Amino acid sequence: MAIHDVAAAGPQDGADISESAISGAVYANNFSPVPSPTTATGLRTEQLRRRSLGVRPQARIAEDFLVATRYRRGSPAASLSMAHYYTDSGQLMLSLQGKAEVFGWERVGLPSGPRLKSNLGTVIAERRSCRKFTGDPVGLGYIATVLRAAAGVTSYARVSLHSGGETFIQLRATASGGGVYPVTLYFAANQVTGLPRAIYSYDASGDHLWRVGDAAELDRLLASFAAPEDIISLDRAAAVMLVVGEPWKCMRKYGDRGMRYVFLEAGGIAHAVHLAAVGLGIGGVECAGYYDDEANEALGFDGLFEAVLHAIILGHPGEETTTVGG
Ligand SMILES: Cc1cc2nc3c(=O)[nH]c(=O)nc-3n(C[C@H](O)[C@H](O)[C@H](O)COP(=O)(O)O)c2cc1C
Secondary structure, three states: OOHHHHHHHOOOOOOOOOHHHHHHHHHHOOOEOOOOOOOEOOOOOHHHHHHHOOOOOOOOHHHHHHHHOOOOOOOHHHHHHHHHHHOHHHHHHHHOOOOOOOOOOEEEOOOOOOOOOOOHHHHHHHOOOOOOEOOOOEEHHHHHHHHHHHHOEEEEEEEEOOOOOEEEEEEEOOOOHHHOOOEEEEEEEOOEEOOOOEEEEEEOOOOEEEEEEOHHHHHHHHHOEOOOOOOOOHHHOOEEEEEEEOHHHHHHHHHHHHHHHHHHHHHHHHHHHHHHHHHOOOEEEEOOOEOHHHHHHHHOOOOOOOEEEEEEEEEOEOOOOOOOOO
């Protein structure tokens, strides 16, 4: 039933049904904005369907994405693409993941950092989004612990090669579809003791940082966030963790479906960042509210082969005024 139909009917059964209450109920029940004149709830009568006929169809990109990335039986292209990863050259490629030479960036060492000692159950129970920060700096050691907890190399797999011999594949703290690790953690060091204000990427393989952007680029990155200062005190945050994806690392193996895995891994890494921060007494909020083009430009990404997928803003917890954000 369309909203205006309900509203026109007036209060029913003596109940005081205002239009805003109805609108609220409709939104809460998955308001479905299909074509504009058919403002409707999940329940669509045949009359409503008929009224929708002839309306210019609109692109449904998000749903098309779900359909286009379904895993279907009997796809030779999918099977062959995946099979390559179980050949010697595929295994050797995986053993070289993250070991590319980097030119033109300054390499920055990481200290050992405090150990995460908090009980996992306690950390899960205590995790809450924190949007107000004191402006006090966070030590580089704390950042190092967070990076390692979310994206650090934690183990190695020994792999026997068909041609004889063996190789080793690095395994990380967060699971990765097929172990191809298409997601990298970057961070904007706004107020981090021991680090100049700049943008850094975490090299998991070498357990060190690369300085990939200067203070001006950091400011451009911070300016790309859409959250108003009274909701998230970004200026007083210590660091903004940036979850960066290179989808083709995964799509090369899994095709378009690989994009799903990139998002899933990004979520896993973001959650690990958040939990590790809580375990260290650092506040944080996941924040997807940034203008993609501006964030990508600040980092020099094209937004396709390399793109900012998510962000987690970290800092010493200040006085909280907001409980639910974007
Ligand atoms: C993918 C994702 C994106 C989010 N984006 C924002 C955001 O842009 N701004 C914000 O204030 N909070 C953001 N949040 C935090 C949610 O608002 C928050 O997790 C939710 O209100 C539940 O509160 P809690 O984290 O304290 O449990 C985001 C959370 C997730 C998982």
